[in-house]
Amino acid sequence: MFGDERTERIIGILSDSFFPILKAGLQFTIPLTLITFSLGLILAFFTAVARISGFKPLVLLTRFYVWIFRGTPLLVQLFIIFYGLPSVGITLDPFMAAVIVFTLNKGAYSSEIIRAAIQSINKGQWEAAFSIGMTKSQAMKRIVLPQAIRVSLPPLGNSFISLVKDTSLAATITVTELFQKGQQIAAVTYEPLWLYIEVAFIYLIFSTVLSYLQDKLEIRYGRGVAK
């Protein structure tokens, strides 16, 4: 297909660029994913609990929040926070802006997953917990949540893995994460096909490792379920 010289050049470019791109991934993509996923989960949990609390102001507030962040594109949210806010005097560092937007966005989606999982737990479980003298928060923590976590792990795991890939959008607000790094190298080497395949390959490594962790977690929380 190519002459030997071309092949050698491509191999040279790919091996020279592999570690810089991987490094960008480890420096930005992975931290961005882990930080926003963790913060997003915390936010999602409180949002879900507020949503099912039945306390009207909280319910309305959380519904509004979820409505906004699920109903608008992630890219637009990034642009509003990073390029838009400076015009009202709020300038954020790109990584910070990405963390904020991804957290809010993930929090909205995950809160719906967690809410559905909590509500899927049979009412009899609450009653059994109450019948042995538990308070609402004890019943939630000890009985309902452990079961809800198991139910929500597969969808949360999927959303975690899509977050790894979604972080590539941070390139649009100048975060030099994995994809941005690949773009920069492609621009100077004129080998976009091979570079982007390499970028894809590194994402694939990341998501494969993360799926593996997800499987481990699902096994751990699968206690007490017929196989």
Added chain:
Amino acid sequence: MITIDNLYKRFDKLEVLKGVSLSIDKGKTAVIIGPSGSGKTTLLRCLNLLEMPDKGTITLGDKTLQITENSRLKQGEIVSFRKQTGMVFQSYNLFPHLTAIENVMEGQVTVLKRSKDEARKKALSLLEKVGLQDRADMYPFQLSGGQQQRVGIARAMAMDPEVLLFDEPTSALDPELVGEVLKVMKDLANEGMTMVVVTHEMKFASEAADQVIFMDDGVVVEKGTPDEVFNATKNPRTMQFLNKVAER
């Protein structure tokens, strides 16, 4: 031990309990019978406040709750009243993510703040009592219905309740498993546990009950010893119900 006076409960427009009064002495077993929809489950759930009565008075042990239409109990009051009761459910409601012994330990550790060791010891002796010491480390899905229900009884007993409430504990069971659960209940009755049992098992009622309470349409129609209710009733509604049950 338990006194219920003029208890009312409605769901929206449907009046389910229409002034129920009864009393059960300490150490005695009362069996509640009655047709479907007569309010037996609701009465039991009002006793441990899983359902909040609209009005009436409930005395349990040394606590008396006087409920009126505008009383609004705090969670703490509800929980401390409820702690005097243990409940056994028709559908067992074991915690599926915990093993049999963990099911029996959970409330002891979380609610009564017993140490794990202490809770485990107590759980083991209760499991032994219900004949399941060798199933302690199994998860509910690995147990038969009868075994699950016996764990349910041990779980309720672990909290040292003043009274045990049973809502049709055997009606979800295959016929051949009913006996093992009733046996455990009879043992408890003989040991002087105070129990309120909603059941359709008339044989159990006549053998184990000190008092039979017949409910129909939200009121107590008749109460008495098993002999009085089963063999000597003059009440046409009781007779009609007993005949229907005998036909099955």
